[in-house]
Amino acid sequence: MKNDHSCQAGQEAASTPAATESSAGGFSRMRSKLAFDRLVEMGAKMGMENPLFLCHERAAKATTLIDGKEYLNFSTYDYLDINAHPEITEAVTSAATVYGTSAGASRLVGGERPPHRELERAFADLYGVEDCIVYVSGHATNVSTLGFLLGHRDAIFHDGLAHNSLVQGARLSHAARYSYNHNDCDALEEMLKAKRAEHKRAIIVTEGLFSMDGNIPDLPRIIQLKKQYDCMLLVDEAHSLGVLGKTGRGAHEYFGIDANEVDMWMSTLSKSMCGCGGFIAGKHELVEFLKYGSPGFVFSVGMPPVIAVACHKALDIMLREPERVHKLQGISRFFVDYAASIGLDTGAAQGYAIVPVMVGDPMVAGFLSNALFKRGIYVMPITFPAVKEGTDRLRFFLSAAHTEEHIRKALDAVKEEIPKAQAIVEKYKSEHAEEYLSE
Numbered sequence: 001m002k003n004d005h006s007c008q009a010g011q012e013a014a015s016t017p018a019a020t021e022s023s024a025g026g027f028s029r030m031r032s033k034l035a036f037d038r039l040v041e042m043g044a045k046m047g048m049e050n051p052l053f054l055c056h057e058r059a060a061k062a063t064t065l066i067d068g069k070e071y072l073n074f075s076t077y078d079y080l081d082i083n084a085h086p087e088i089t090e091a092v093t094s095a096a097t098v099y100g101t102s103a104g105a106s107r108l109v110g111g112e113r114p115p116h117r118e119l120e121r122a123f124a125d126l127y128g129v130e131d132c133i134v135y136v137s138g139h140a141t142n143v144s145t146l147g148f149l150l151g152h153r154d155a156i157f158h159d160g161l162a163h164n165s166l167v168q169g170a171r172l173s174h175a176a177r178y179s180y181n182h183n184d185c186d187a188l189e190e191m192l193k194a195k196r197a198e199h200k201r202a203i204i205v206t207e208g209l210f211s212m213d214g215n216i217p218d219l220p221r222i223i224q225l226k227k228q229y230d231c232m233l234l235v236d237e238a239h240s241l242g243v244l245g246k247t248g249r250g251a252h253e254y255f256g257i258d259a260n261e262v263d264m265w266m267s268t269l270s271k272s273m274c275g276c277g278g279f280i281a282g283k284h285e286l287v288e289f290l291k292y293g294s295p296g297f298v299f300s301v302g303m304p305p306v307i308a309v310a311c312h313k314a315l316d317i318m319l320r321e322p323e324r325v326h327k328l329q330g331i332s333r334f335f336v337d338y339a340a341s342i343g344l345d346t347g348a349a350q351g352y353a354i355v356p357v358m359v360g361d362p363m364v365a366g367f368l369s370n371a372l373f374k375r376g377i378y379v380m381p382i383t384f385p386a387v388k389e390g391t392d393r394l395r396f397f398l399s400a401a402h403t404e405e406h407i408r409k410a411l412d413a414v415k416e417e418i419p420k421a422q423a424i425v426e427k428y429k430s431e432h433a434e435e436y437l438s439e
């Protein structure tokens with residue numbers, strides 16, 4: 001695996017004086033505290049090539065091009081195989097000629113372009129709720145919404161595997177933060193019983209489909225708890241929009257619930273919607289409050305109108321062609337079943353677009369990723385701090401364009417390479433026990 005950060009910008013950055021320790025104010029020493037960095041460093045000592053920051057030479061879809069070679073790709077969020085769709089390219093090209101590529105300023109002061117409100121209306125209609133606000137970043141949507149809406153007298157009850165953006169938002173808010181065991185509604189109820197009464201307002205935060213394990217929360221039960229304990233509820237649909245339900249409308253369609261039962265539907269636009277940014281859909285009053293106060297909206301530039309056009313087109317294509325959703329669901333099911341048939345552990349995955357293959361050691365995951373890359377398969381290792389220590393894995397993102405042949409090729413290769421990766425790591429551990437992943 002060649003990784004000299006071969007994209008042009010990376011090369012320049014590495015050779016500028018700013019990258020030296022003296023002018024960087026000691027960041028190289030600080031970097032040694034980062035878990036990812038330590039793993040890369042440890043991996044290099046063991047002969048592993050850095051799988052991160054590889055440069056792709058075209059839109060990454062079910063296959064991708066790296067350094068002139070085609071790879072089977074399991075590391076893209078393009079679940080519905082819509083990215084780079086000719087209709088999107090055409091719509092974006094004509095929008096750019098009218099609006100340019102920047103919103104120019106925050107929408108509050110710089111004004112809006114028609115694609116902003118059209119996109120917000122489309123998402124509000126998708127859920128059948130009153131209104132929607134679109135932010136320029138998915139991560140900032142969560143940070144800014146939670147950070148702004150809650151305060152020190154409030155409480156946030158979030159799933160133990162909630163995405164970093166949700167946790168950062170909770171921290172920023174200064175509300176009391178209670179993290180319940182992943183997908184454990186009994187644990188959530190115990191916490192609500194014990195702690196809800198101590199706080200003024202409270203919100204429960206979960207995801208529609210969990211991004212590391214590919215599993216789904218018991219949303220009907222969470223809605224019942226939200227009502228019983230007088231809480232708001234935010235559901236992050238980053239990975240469930242386009243993936244769950246007969247037509248990809250997400251968790252409410254999957255469970256057949258009225259979307260108005262949930263106070264805030266959040267999603268990023270960087271996954272099935274093929275753009276970037278995020279939204280909160282819910283009551284008009286809530287959306288207006290966020291529009292006038294949420295810092296990631298008020299003090300940040302509006303979404304580029306061309307991105308709003310791209311996301312809107314992607315949504316139209318999703319709704320017009322539900323067969324994409326069915327293909328994605330079918331191939332995801334096949335992945336889980338085939339993995340089980342050859343003895344691979346896919347953890348808690350329920351067969352919807354995200355499927356981990358559990359490995360249990362960060363270095364084994366890294367060597368496995370290296371070995372697969374050499375066999376033309378691009379899949380990323382996921383290690384601490386993204387997941388709990390000891391639950392290290394390869395994470396496969398599936399696409400409607402993957403075929404059964406792709407899946408067999410990849411999983412047969414994983415099966416063959418696991419013992420080899422384990423042997424490399426075991427050998428190193430036995431020779432350098434004191435050094436292996438020590439602080």
Ligand SMILES: Cc1ncc(COP(=O)(O)O)c(C=O)c1O
Nearest residue numbers: 137138139163165211238268270
């Ligand atoms: C559950 C979840 N929420 C929010 C985000 C942040 O979205 P974005 O990457 O579009 O900023 C992600 C990103 O992967 C995510 O997985």
